[in-house]
Amino acid sequence: MILVTGATGFIGRSVMAWLEREGIAVRAYQGRMNDPITLREELVGVTAVIHLAGSEAQGRDRLLHHVDVDGSARLVEEARRAGVQRLVFASRLGADPASMHPLLQAKGQVERIIQRSGIPYTILRTATLYGRNDRFFELIVGLAIWSWPFVWLPGGGNMGMQPLWVEDFVHCLVQTLRRSDLIDKTISVAGSEQLPYATLVQYLLNVAGYRRIPLPVPMLLLRPLTPILFHWWYWPAVSRYFMDRFFVPEIADHDAVYRQFGFRPARIRDTISYLRRSGLALRLLRR
Numbered sequence: 451m452i453l454v455t456g457a458t459g460f461i462g463r464s465v466m467a468w469l470e471r472e473g474i475a476v477r478a479y480q481g482r483m484n485d486p487i488t489l490r491e492e493l494v495g496v497t498a499v500i501h502l503a504g505s506e507a508q509g510r511d512r513l514l515h516h517v518d519v520d521g522s523a524r525l526v527e528e529a530r531r532a533g534v535q536r537l538v539f540a541s542r543l544g545a546d547p548a549s550m551h552p553l554l555q556a557k558g559q560v561e562r563i564i565q566r567s568g569i570p571y572t573i574l575r576t577a578t579l580y581g582r583n584d585r586f587f588e589l590i591v592g593l594a595i596w597s598w599p600f601v602w603l604p605g606g607g608n609m610g611m612q613p614l615w616v617e618d619f620v621h622c623l624v625q626t627l628r629r630s631d632l633i634d635k636t637i638s639v640a641g642s643e644q645l646p647y648a649t650l651v652q653y654l655l656n657v658a659g660y661r662r663i664p665l666p667v668p669m670l671l672l673r674p675l676t677p678i679l680f681h682w683w684y685w686p687a688v689s690r691y692f693m694d695r696f697f698v699p700e701i702a703d704h705d706a707v708y709r710q711f712g713f714r715p716a717r718i719r720d721t722i723s724y725l726r727r728s729g730l731a732l733r734l735l736r737r
């Protein structure tokens with residue numbers, strides 16, 4: 451029996467669908483991360499945990515500590531007590547307990563808790579994922595729609611991006627469960643294409659059918675501008691951690707997925723037809 455935390459989230463929904471398709475016994479964790487009683491009850495009979503619960507989308511440092519770090523510590527404690535034999539965690543490229551970026555710092559702290567837990571674990575550090583209802587490509591298009599006639603390009607859009615399709619990441623997660631050679635490993639994965647942010651944005655806007663004038667924004671202005679913009683423009687889908695990727699590159703070997711998991715990630719152009727959906731602008735505003 452596999453327990454999935456964060457099963458209702460962007461990655462979690464794909465994981466649940468994938469495991470159910472494969473006929474694997476799976477249960478979505480129903481409680482809150484810091485609730486030891488529910489954790490204890492739901493871990494009964496569980497052999498593996500896929501840990502996806504996280505507060506990244508809320509964009510609040512306080513929640514990162516409460517939900518991600520303390521919540522993961524609580525989960526580890528209860529999982530050890532329940533005799534769980536495998537813990538798989540979705541982390542981020544750039545995770546580091548000493549990072550100056552709160553999200554990457556929290557991810558680094560959670561990684562350390564898991565690595566020291568004594569439970570056989572695998573940590574998959576990934577670049578940002580995209581797919582239907584993501585908070586990446588849809589967000590880039592959404593920001594461009596609402597900043598007419600411009601599209602912002604932090605640092606001139608030179609930062610390299612290597613996005614990974616969510617279904618490919620879930621494929622890696624599910625394979626990890628069956629692979630004893632990946633026990634106690636921390637593995638980096640990313641898409642097979644590495645391209646500058648400006649090129650990616652142009653490509654996404656073409657597919658979504660929008661034209662915008664590129665507006666380079668100096669990195670020096672980005673830090674002070676971000677809280678002002680995101681405070682004024684309250685849009686839960688836009689977490690202020692979105693900007694971290696312009697400071698810390700999300701890059702891995704271009705064949706990382708192939709070497710570790712034996713398949714090549716999908717190409718961006720084959721997996722972004724969801725950006726052509728009519729009504730995307732309104733839906734993004736409502737989200």
Ligand SMILES: NC(=O)c1ccc[n+]([C@@H]2O[C@H](COP(=O)([O-])OP(=O)(O)OC[C@H]3O[C@@H](n4cnc5c(N)ncnc54)[C@H](OP(=O)(O)O)[C@@H]3O)[C@@H](O)[C@H]2O)c1
Nearest residue numbers: 456458459460461482483502503504506507540541578579
């Ligand atoms: N998406 C990416 O590109 C990406 C890349 C690398 C790593 N990750 C990490 O992977 C994990 C999942 O990402 P995602 O994109 O699927 O995030 P998401 O869509 O925001 O989903 C987060 C999930 O966590 C649950 N959650 C939040 N607070 C909780 C709490 N206090 N107790 C229990 N559950 C709670 C949410 O459930 P409720 O809605 O019910 O609160 C939801 O199911 C996160 O830790 C994220 O940092 C994501």
